[in-house]
Amino acid sequence: MTETMARKSTAHTSIDFDRPGKQVGFIDIPHSPHEDAWGATRIPLAVIANGSGPTVILQGGNHGDEYEGPITLGEMIRELDPGKVSGRIIVLPAVNIPAVLAGRRTSPVDGLNLNRTFPGDPGGTITQQISAYVSDVIFPLGDAFVDLHSGGSSLNILPSAIVEPAPDPEHRRRNIAAVLAFGAPLTVVIDNLGEPRTSTATAVRAGLTTVGTEMAGAGTVSIDALGICRRGVRNVLGHFGVLAPPVHAGGQAPGSQGILKIPGRDGYVLAGCDGVFEPFHPLGTNVRAGEPAGRIHNLGDPARAPEVLEYACDGIVYGRRQPGRVVSGNCCVTVAAPYEGDIA
Numbered sequence: 619m620t621e622t623m624a625r626k627s628t629a630h631t632s633i634d635f636d637r638p639g640k641q642v643g644f645i646d647i648p649h650s651p652h653e654d655a656w657g658a659t660r661i662p663l664a665v666i667a668n669g670s671g672p673t674v675i676l677q678g679g680n681h682g683d684e685y686e687g688p689i690t691l692g693e694m695i696r697e698l699d700p701g702k703v704s705g706r707i708i709v710l711p712a713v714n715i716p717a718v719l720a721g722r723r724t725s726p727v728d729g730l731n732l733n734r735t736f737p738g739d740p741g742g743t744i745t746q747q748i749s750a751y752v753s754d755v756i757f758p759l760g761d762a763f764v765d766l767h768s769g770g771s772s773l774n775i776l777p778s779a780i781v782e783p784a785p786d787p788e789h790r791r792r793n794i795a796a797v798l799a800f801g802a803p804l805t806v807v808i809d810n811l812g813e814p815r816t817s818t819a820t821a822v823r824a825g826l827t828t829v830g831t832e833m834a835g836a837g838t839v840s841i842d843a844l845g846i847c848r849r850g851v852r853n854v855l856g857h858f859g860v861l862a863p864p865v866h867a868g869g870q871a872p873g874s875q876g877i878l879k880i881p882g883r884d885g886y887v888l889a890g891c892d893g894v895f896e897p898f899h900p901l902g903t904n905v906r907a908g909e910p911a912g913r914i915h916n917l918g919d920p921a922r923a924p925e926v927l928e929y930a931c932d933g934i935v936y937g938r939r940q941p942g943r944v945v946s947g948n949c950c951v952t953v954a955a956p957y958e959g960d961i962a
């Protein structure tokens with residue numbers, strides 16, 4: 619007799635998701651490489667619960683070279699008094715642990731980018747098993763999901779909170795309200811060209827109120843972005859009522875500077891040849907379509923004229939490639955334009 623193969627994981631945690639108080643431990647995913655036949659990949663997990671209220675899932679380390687989120691969530695695990703919580707916080711501070719320990723965007727175990735594997739596969743590689751556990755076990759427990767990214771080693775991005783588009787207007791309104799509550803200097807709608815395999819796109823399909831971030835990047839820890847990330851996570855937990863609401867010190871309301879969007883392919887300036895990219899504008903500069911964005915130098919053939927790259931839309935310079943060396947197809951500059959869609 620055959621039966622349909624269910625999505626059943628061999629991953630295990632000793633944490634009881636229903637128990638009040640603070641529990642800190644791991645999700646163990648059995649892993650059997652040459653060095654360790656019967657061991658496990660251990661993904662840090664904490665659950666901080668008290669009283670009644672919503673469940674907010676906080677995730678960092680989706681990409682292993684983006685540090686503000688994991689640092690912020692580690693502090694929260696160590697310092698947050700569970701008595702201050704109304705509801706439940708599920709914390710995955712270093713969800714792609716092999717990539718986090720290697721300081722790399724992609725996993726050194728199977729070469730995969732976790733954020734292109736959702737909803738994952740419980741019978742797949744380690745990275746696919748991680749995304750399957752988050753999709754199948756963690757997301758059904760949550761009302762809201764916060765995925766803390768920074769630009770990573772190849773990008774430096776203006777610190778911003780990110781809206782994952784939701785097709786349903788009421789869901790879109792929830793997402794935008796939560797992202798504005800984060801209170802980052804910029805709020806940007808990013809759809810990753812319609813990519814469905816990210817954790818935030820998958821969380822939206824699961825009905826969760828969803829918040830993303832991009833905090834600086836370049837594979838370093840930014841002092842400014844870390845401050846923004848710490849405040850933003852507390853602000854969002856206050857927005858959901860899981861922590862006491864934050865007290866804003868007057869002045870500008872969070873997000874009142876307007877919302878931006880990466881306008882599809884026109885927002886990405888890609889290298890047309892190999893060489894070294896010379897940018898023409900600092901982050902935050904207002905630019906126009908057709909204006910030169912920078913040029914690519916062929917350092918081995920100085921007689922050859924550099925290739926000039928142009929912006930394809932009006933907006934602000936939102937992100938820029940690091941390091942200088944590029945090959946054809948690398949993203950050199952990203953432009954964000956005003957968001958024209960519905961907010962309410």
Ligand code: CA
Nearest residue numbers: 681767768770
């Ligand atoms: Ca990222």
